Amino acid sequence: MGLTLDRGRYYFVLNVPKHLVGKVLGRNGQPIKQVRQALKTADLSVAKRKAFELEELKRAEWHLLDQGEEALAYEKYAAARQVAASRGFDYVPEKVLLQRSFEENLPRLREAAGPIGQPVSPKIVDALLGGVEVALPPLRQVLADYIESTKTKHLRKSERQRHSWRLPRERAVTHFEKAVPSLKQAGIDKITRDDALIFRDWWARRIEAGETRAETANKDFGHLSQLFREWCELKGHGDLENPFAKLRFDKAVDPLVTRPSFSRTWIETKLLAAGALDGLNPEAADALLMMVNTGLRPSEILSCPLDDFCLDADIPFLRVAANGRELKQRHTAREVPLLGVSLAAAHRVVARGGVKRYLHKANTWSSLVNKFLGNNGLKETPQHTAYSLRHYVEDALLEAGVDDRVRADILGHKYARPVYGSGGGLQMRRTALEKIAF
Missing domain, CATH: 1.10.443 (hpI Integrase; Chain A)
Structure with a gap:
């Protein structure tokens, strides 16, 4: 990001990434290599604030443009949500927008239309008008997002403690993928209570065979339930029902939980x-x-x-x-x-x-x-x-x-x-x- 001072006024300047040259269009509809926009202020602190907000907007839009056809559905959806948010809107699916009044949708329509003579990219229009399929990431990607989103909670941990915190959660996801392999690439919104019960039955068979303990299974259930609940709350999907809630086995079936003391x-x-x-x-x-x-x-x-x-x-x-x-x-x-x-x-x-x-x-x-x-x-x-x-x-x-x-x-x-x-x-x-x- 750059700021330039021209005749007492500040301008925002940002180079277009090389791999996006040809995709980013200027006011005349032609490809540009650099964004230059007047910030309409002579105050440096105001200019810095406006430039920061403008850079966030541009990078969100460019991230969406960067999503090619080979991108996964949840990646496209995440990028669309980011662009809509950068323009001041929640991402709303097209079918929901069609149920709203014209007056309610008017601000969104104006943003999608853009200023006269300044066309808006079709992908950005799709993000604003709900034209991107709603798709959530699979469980393993959810875990990666969750680890990144909550890393400030673990600043006081040593690297070894952070590893010890991540390991059982990664193990729980691996166990679920083994138990229900058909859902390995499915979005977490596709995981049903029946799928979670299949996972519970997978653990039950191992416990009955003497391979493991109920407490070990309960740890998996707890980690996955917490992961699902907290990720959904962080990402604005709190309306999803948690399929991993209340799966725990009764501790009474596991006689090895209590560690004895030496005499x-x-x-x-x-x-x-x-x-x-x-x-x-x-x-x-x-x-x-x-x-x-x-x-x-x-x-x-x-x-x-x-x-x-x-x-x-x-x-x-x-x-x-x-x-x-x-x-x-x-x-x-x-x-x-x-x-x-x-x-x-x-x-x-x-x-x-x-x-x-x-x-x-x-x-x-x-x-x-x-x-x-x-x-x-x-x-x-x-x-x-x-x-x-x-x-x-x-x-x-x-x-x-x-x-x-x-x-x-x-x-x-x-x-x-x-x-x-x-x-x-x-x-x-x-x-x-x-x-x-x-």
Whole structure:
């Protein structure tokens, strides 16, 4: 975009893209290579505002002109909506416009006719007068649009967190395409409740065969329902009925949803036995040991910079903060005292210069450690995982009679009651953890 000053007045100047030269017409109906239009102002700030609005209009029109015959129907429709909006109108299908009065349609007709001697492109006329077929994108394109449209929601996430957020949604779309392949290229407005029930039956057969769990299917249903609902709201199609709503299986049919906690005896005699973790690399082993007396999440340990290992304080502690990633909830930011085997492990991490190999890689760490536990007879049951240490700490604190506010402060849980003061701070948290620490 350019602004030129000619005899005290500003003009808008914009070069036509090379691939559209010959398609963009001037006032005389002949092809032009550059748009030049008077902004009728000598005020630079006013000129910039008008130029911005004019550029938005021109680029929308050119995008429509750029849609060749090979373009998909939903791409043409999206471009037509954009052009109509740039001219100040909603896109309305032709058959709807024909039901309206002449007076109601007059402003739209005048815009489509254009100024005398300045013909309007037929494609732009179609956009203004509803001559483009209404067509919505298929589910996978909807997902791509949704990710782009909602990226500001995830600015605080690390790249790994953004990947972890996208992955299950992409997986849900892939599963739907496998279950109902005939709809892979169909617009989402073509997905019916019957199609969604076919998808549900596809999952039901897998659950009955023991291939997967109901909770896994429910995650797919939730992701697709949210995707459909929020995309439609963003794009102005809120009148479409959500076919993925209320598909969830009853959790009662899935006995594996609850992750068990380790028993104190198992931790003492198995996990903390001499040489039990020798097969793990030192950083992975120390992260696991830091969980034993703290109940910290693996991601909370493995995302901490060196400065957040506050081991020289009167009460050594780990500071849980955002640190380049989005915290699960605001109340998860906290200071957790370190003692016993967890404090010793933290000292070793600091001596090595902090977390390096698994920094912001909690999923990688979990896969490695859970495989190690399974291969070395360190799982109390097949359902136990490294995360079961967090459940142990929670259960042990409860059995020790620790106040629920202090437990919430240690574990980073939401505290339902009104919060006053610091809840006793580090001293009270350490006193609580001393009751259960190894």
